[in-house]
Amino acid sequence: MASDLDIARAAKLRPIAEIAATAGIPPGSLIPYGHHKGKIDFRFIESLRDRPDGALVLVAGISPTPAGEGKTTTTIGLADALREAGARTMIALREPSLGPCFGQKGGATGGGHAQVAPMDEINLHFTGDFHAITSANNLLGAMLDNHLYWGNALGIDPRRIQHRRSIDINDRSLRDAVIGLGGVAHGIPREDGFDITVASEVMAIFCLARDLDDLQARLARMIVAERRDGSAITPADLNAVGAMAALLRDALQPNLVQTLAGTPALVHGGPFANIAHGCNSVMATRTALKLADIVITEAGFGADLGGEKFLDIKCRQAGLAPSCVVVVATIRALKMHGGVAKADLGAENPRAVTAGADNLRRHVAAMRAFGLPAIVAVNGFLSDTEAEREALNEALEPDEIAPIFCTHWADGADGADGLAETVLATIAAKSARFAPLYPHTMPIAEKLRTVVRRAYGGDDIVLSPKAAKQIARIEQRGFSHLPVCIAKTQYSFTADPNLRGAPSGFTIPIRDIRLSAGAGFVVALAGDILTMPGLPRVPAAEAIGLDAAGEISGLF
């Protein structure tokens, strides 16, 4: 059986200018990066302003398990099938971070016959966007500490610095550090730390900015530190906004690549789905909507987390209204939600499928709560059995859901024919009545409660005294209108990663609140959320290298 790498290497990619032409992008408006990647020029994007938008389809998932779900693979397979059916289709996806590439094995470019390419270039450096974001974030840090060094005219309280430096590598030893050591000539000692780049607020801002002006306005609003009296210090106070924007300018132009089947794909931006909103850039989604009749995009983690944030944060801020949601599951993952251990997934187990379907049903309910039609796609594994598929059909019948079984991993576009037909019919039916889960005027605690009840199926939140105080302060400072971004384990509807399936009667403890004033949301931390991953005992990096021909190996 051909591996993902075999399939990717056997594919003959088309020059990126041809893909651009397919998407209606003229040669002068494509900024090439190598033969198979390009950026779309701002001026061309600006010229599209008055075109009507295509239909937006969100691909979300069940709560992730170690069995794998294949949201990206399904996003790609669906788009390829729609294009084969004659619809002008584009994809909008996140860019991968270097961190996971070198940590846990696995890229972020799909798999089987449903991949975006060139996978090695997309996974390593790509067009340099994340490096630009890292640089902008760290220039800000350097200017902040430089300000302290030269006398601290702004009166920054060194104990009240929220800004952290960033690096696009999993490096746990940089989580907590004391910097500025070495004596008078080397800075002011203080506690600091590094987040992985995708967890930085600059990344979230980059992904939510509508254009260069909005980018700069958001950067200027970031709160990086406070004075003793609690008043805010921003990049604007440090005169850092212009230089940060100069570093981010070219990067903000969306990246164009292709699927193995030749469907144009915009792969751009990649914020964490816990501390941030977890989906590709607004620039890319809006550009794709101008260029295509149907745009397939993806949200991180399960529909409860990534889907909710996509809808309540990104769609609200960017004025987007999806036509429907595809919720992706696999038989294997449903069996894990039904109580089967990973080692036992090979054995047929329709009862576990039935039990695990509760997880899927709740995600569907969460998406319906936004007024959106939900379609269930089952990403087929060769080990799935007819009895298991039948068990799933029966489990979903009470909710009037007919799952669509797909084989795009094995068969490419042909394997997602049925899914494409259903998506086309759903778009044509215009049954979506999208509205966010809560109005912006709702108090912050009430917003949190609403998400917990309507998206997670929980009973309530439990605010720590600290979090309650923080919320009061944020509301007092005039930020009560912002949406909330709950940073919670993705493995469960609850705050306990071990509770699979669809638990009920639980509360979500909120221990800490952070204001992301530039990104424009209030982060609520439920449990310990690491903003800098560590490497495993044997990092994937150890297997990566160059083969005899100088090509990169070991990335799959």
Next chain:
Amino acid sequence: MASDLDIARAAKLRPIAEIAATAGIPPGSLIPYGHHKGKIDFRFIESLRDRPDGALVLVAGISPTPAGEGKTTTTIGLADALREAGARTMIALREPSLGPCFGQKGGATGGGHAQVAPMDEINLHFTGDFHAITSANNLLGAMLDNHLYWGNALGIDPRRIQHRRSIDINDRSLRDAVIGLGGVAHGIPREDGFDITVASEVMAIFCLARDLDDLQARLARMIVAERRDGSAITPADLNAVGAMAALLRDALQPNLVQTLAGTPALVHGGPFANIAHGCNSVMATRTALKLADIVITEAGFGADLGGEKFLDIKCRQAGLAPSCVVVVATIRALKMHGGVAKADLGAENPRAVTAGADNLRRHVAAMRAFGLPAIVAVNGFLSDTEAEREALNEALEPDEIAPIFCTHWADGADGADGLAETVLATIAAKSARFAPLYPHTMPIAEKLRTVVRRAYGGDDIVLSPKAAKQIARIEQRGFSHLPVCIAKTQYSFTADPNLRGAPSGFTIPIRDIRLSAGAGFVVALAGDILTMPGLPRVPAAEAIGLDAAGEISGLF
């Protein structure tokens, strides 16, 4: 009078594929990065192997002063003039670091009518090479600390870790840090620090590697830490070489840009000229020599420092033999070497020129000590007077040097006509008898002594007891064959930056020795050398931004 920026913006750049064609690079072998930058494919470079090399011309300078010398401007002006005279000419230059861009005002792309372009793209991110180097260096750091975290099977002594992380920003507060804080789950606390990327050994390795195999062999030789018994830990021990090479692979392909006059220029790699060897990559120089009849390249700082390292380290390792050296001076800078303060440079002062010429004469002597013909180019300022030029003519006569007065800054190629003629005649005369200053078999202390005497005009070195011990250990470990790299202030032949001109009767104190086993040289530190610059009170970054059209402003 038009500013550098005005001139750059008024220039009509040619598509990079046209410039590539000029240089004999076929379209399929150019990897485009935007419309005006590209990388040259490894396979094409490999195909050039049996072609004869062109002539190599080194542009070096007097000891730098705040008055400015204009080596890069002269490199570009000379190349443009040679090309106008009909010679197939290419340029090989270093890439700029983001650090100085945001620190002290000023890019590194020449000036006036002698610039490489596009200046904003070259100065910011360019093709991402430095980000790739930063990532490879920091992945190594993460894998090193991860190894400690998971039990330290290799027995690394955490007090004997030489590796430092890097960042391409001037950030003094990261010079000394304690990392790994936060408790058991977050690493092993230890002292660490960040160097600016250009000061990292990975940068030096990148710039000295002949090809991908050599790159990996050098990475594998780096000594990143030691055990308690002093035995070495390398990236090979950490299984990090392959992943580092994967990160560096694309970056190692040289970058092609153009001068405002359309001369092809390879701008690639940029190591510090103190802790490392200070010139562009071997890959770029060797590729240019295959593609052009004449290649003009530049060494950092004065000829004594950058020129010496170019010749003793890079030319020795890469098997290069230059045809001649152009030593660049300005009347203004010579006046500073003659004792004039910067504020008084506007006033005519032929006597100061005469006095300052001693600095220039010693640099010429240093270059002649390598068996190379030296040409003196005076980069003209509008304020220079006839009496001052005459004073310089007279001062150089005893050494049989006729300085060539150039006006390429103001006039472009036409302003360097005379210089081009002299360079052509010198190459044709084949008078170069290049040999490094010392044989590789010479003991390390003797190598240092030789450089101090023959390149700096000093009497001797004074080794600290620590340095003497370090040298003994390095020789005992089998590295006595390596060339030396003296890290010393660039402002003086001595170790005291305030001693301009051409002091005599001095010794150079060597306080510390570092082995760069991967780069392949022994660094001798004379005085305090900072490997991480700080930002000034008002960083240049504060003036950088986007103008109303979204273009980057404030970079000049």
